[in-house]
Amino acid sequence: MTNLAIGRLDLPDEGAWLRLSGVSNLPGLISSDYDFQLSEEERTKETIKIRLRGSLEQLRLWLDHLENFQRLVPEVFLRIWKDDQEGYVYARLRQLGLQTQSGHLASLEKGSLEVKLNIERDTLFFGEEFPLPLSNGSGSNQISGLTLFNHDDEGLGHDNWFRIDIPELALKGPILTRFQIENNFSGSALADFFLGSLPYAAGELQPTLSFEAENGGLGTVIGNTSASGGKYAQLRWSGKDWQSLGSWTLGPMLVSQINGGTVLPIVRFFNPVASSALQLRFVVKQQGMLVFEGAAAQAGPGKGFAVLDPLRLPLGELPLRNYALQHQLLLQAMQSDSGEHVVEWDDFLLLPQAGFLGFHALSGLTRGQKLIVDEVSGKSWSSQDGLEFKSHNQIGSGIRLQAKTPQIFYCFQSDPEGDAPIERTVSVRAWGRKQWRLP
């Protein structure tokens, strides 16, 4: 194993690394032994012995560097050159302990030193970044940016999703990702938005998780070019009981593809609801029988969309040796104030949550600004002209690409006024890093 180093991944130049084998960038390195361990655990403990000889100043410099890295853990990585990859692989250090031999001080004065680094690192090494090709109705295998609309209908390129065809990439292990979302919409800034992913079996139909109000079979359907699918539904009712706004059938394949995971329902109104007393929920029927009532969610007055309580599908823990039975999904509303209630709504998205990130706007993202979500650093930030800033607060469990299966990503965008116009767009790019247990 050659070219062993520890250092910072977030700094651009080689000066951020301290080479622990071969020709080091600090004088005095005689040799080193890396006691590589193979582990099934999430983290692995190992040792690296380094032997140094030189002037007191040279040895002092080594110790200072090592102590400095010790303070910077876990922002410090172990780096190894891989000839077969023609590149470096990295593992994050979680702990770095320094241990010296007995007689350390006397030895130091004589210009000789042996230091043992006790490290705990992430078991998986990851490689250099490579672009991930993205596909939807706007293009296939795009690596320079793919446009996503804020709805999904028959219009050309009107897709609020993109797909990464992992099987075509012949990736075998899990992949670390970095996503870049650029607001390329010329109107208002990008405020709150959500990104969710769902892996599905290669060869199966791509899951469709956007549903139109006009297909729910209830209310008055009204044509309007500002609505997804060119139509929206208007429901009028009185009283304080739950009122169904529509019903949709989730087919056996779709229900099975969700595979016991959750989806986050996001309902888009055509006209924002004025009342603060509107609540929404989904209920599920099977074979005509009500089998599940979701928790009620409050619709914020004046907002153009409502985020409902996540739904776990299919209902019950099924072995899924066969497809699950279709589920009938009913969207229901209840308004407790008096008089006639009116809801004019456009569509809903069942945002998959196999991987899930939500972003609550601090300042929002204006046209041309980019938001970056990096799995390696565990951070998200925004950039404009190369300068970093924080535009959004991140929520959610995170997104991780799964090996071997294609994966679909859905996105929902809103603006600072709390509306979610269907014509909003973002441009998405993604990069991946392969991971290995054995580098």
Added chain:
Amino acid sequence: MSWVVELLDRENGRFLNSSERCQPLKLSWDDFFGPKEALISCPAETLSMEDWKLRLGQDLRVYDPQGRLAWWGYLEAVSQSSGNLGYSVDIKEMANRVAVRYRDSVDDEAAEFTQTAWFEDLESQAIYGQKEALFTLNQASQNSAERFAQMRLAEKAFPQIRFNEESRASNRDGGVYLLTCKGWMNSLSWRIWPGVNGRIENTVMQSGFQPLGNAGNNLRLAQSFLVRDSLKFNRISVRLRKAGEPADKLRLSIQADSAGKPSGLALTSVLISPEELQSESYSWQSLNFTLPVELTEGKRYWLAAERSGALNAENYYQLAVDENLNFKEGNLLLFDQSTASWKARLPEADLLFKLNGVRNQLAQMRDVVEFGGQFLRGIEAQIGETLDLPPVGEDVWDCLRVFRFLMNYGNSDASPLCSGSDPNRKLQVWQRKSASTAVLRLDEQARLSNQAGQAVDAPWQAVGEWLAPDAARPLYLRGLSLEPSTGKIIFNP
């Protein structure tokens, strides 16, 4: 990235702290507060204790890994331990509107408490909202009570950063800020309920009496009074006796005022039978009106009395009066048959009487939320029929205590009530579900599952529900606390 904590400006929703590294340590909910308490850990990054001080009372929200808003409320206290020193700052002890109740030491006969005016710090109120404190002094003069109030205001108008001598940081906690948060319902405790007097009364010692219906100059009697709070009056008491054996009854009625006299039209009435009365001595007689009457705040009304039968010089009624005129908010008139007019009694007097008012329970809840819910956005109730109750008039109860007191009555079906603040900060009140609605299952490992057998991802949504344990009768889940990092749940803590 898993659970996320956001601190927002409670007025406009702007972010006040964007640290994604704050983590909830413990969250709790119950069926009175909704979100009740939260303990949050935040790394010591860029905010100082002074910065946190300005964030007290602001909107704090906790999201679960699925993006669900799980807990919401306000920041009440912040503490930090570093080495042997601990610091803390909280809004609990703060008071920017202060008054003192006192017994006047100058006035030897003063049995009742008097209250000073409220002393206010408007700058503090602009930052934190109104937070009141009412102190009680058993003996004080007006000057000394006011001085006391001013001193307490100066001391408490702003949150103070304090040393916590007892706090010793472990290595793990060193430098970390611990945030203590309360659900929005708790902000009702910031204001003292001014009280509504449910009684209009003149119950001083009797000094004199007024015959009624034994001569033409006392055919009728009427006592005026002023209504301080709009209430539904349902009960009346007068002090009287009978003279001889009247065969008719005494009618008491409430009438509107018409140019300083009773209108002649009864808004409601009640009859007193002579059998109920003694002839030797005066006694208080209390009766319910046939129909309670809604009287309006600030208006003058009359309590009128007359016989149901004809004048009788031998058998009639005598009502107790106060000729010392202690009652300042009305006067007594007599109707003279000969001139067909109302005249003042000579000597002047006031009737001894009591009128008891009630107010609908839900209306009282609305009053309390309207008065004390400076951060709340009203109340919405689905509780069926509610009760008419005497208004809560206790002098030193805060609005939270009054609200809980009203909730504790249940509704008119004797069903317990539940409440909580929703994410829009509106108070929701509803009737507790019945045990027959239990759909959530609790297994032997204390895991909650829904009707489809799936583990409940958001256990706090089960608060206020009935749980069906294996082989046991349903249990009501009154409250729950959760440690997000470990998933440890305590039911009905």
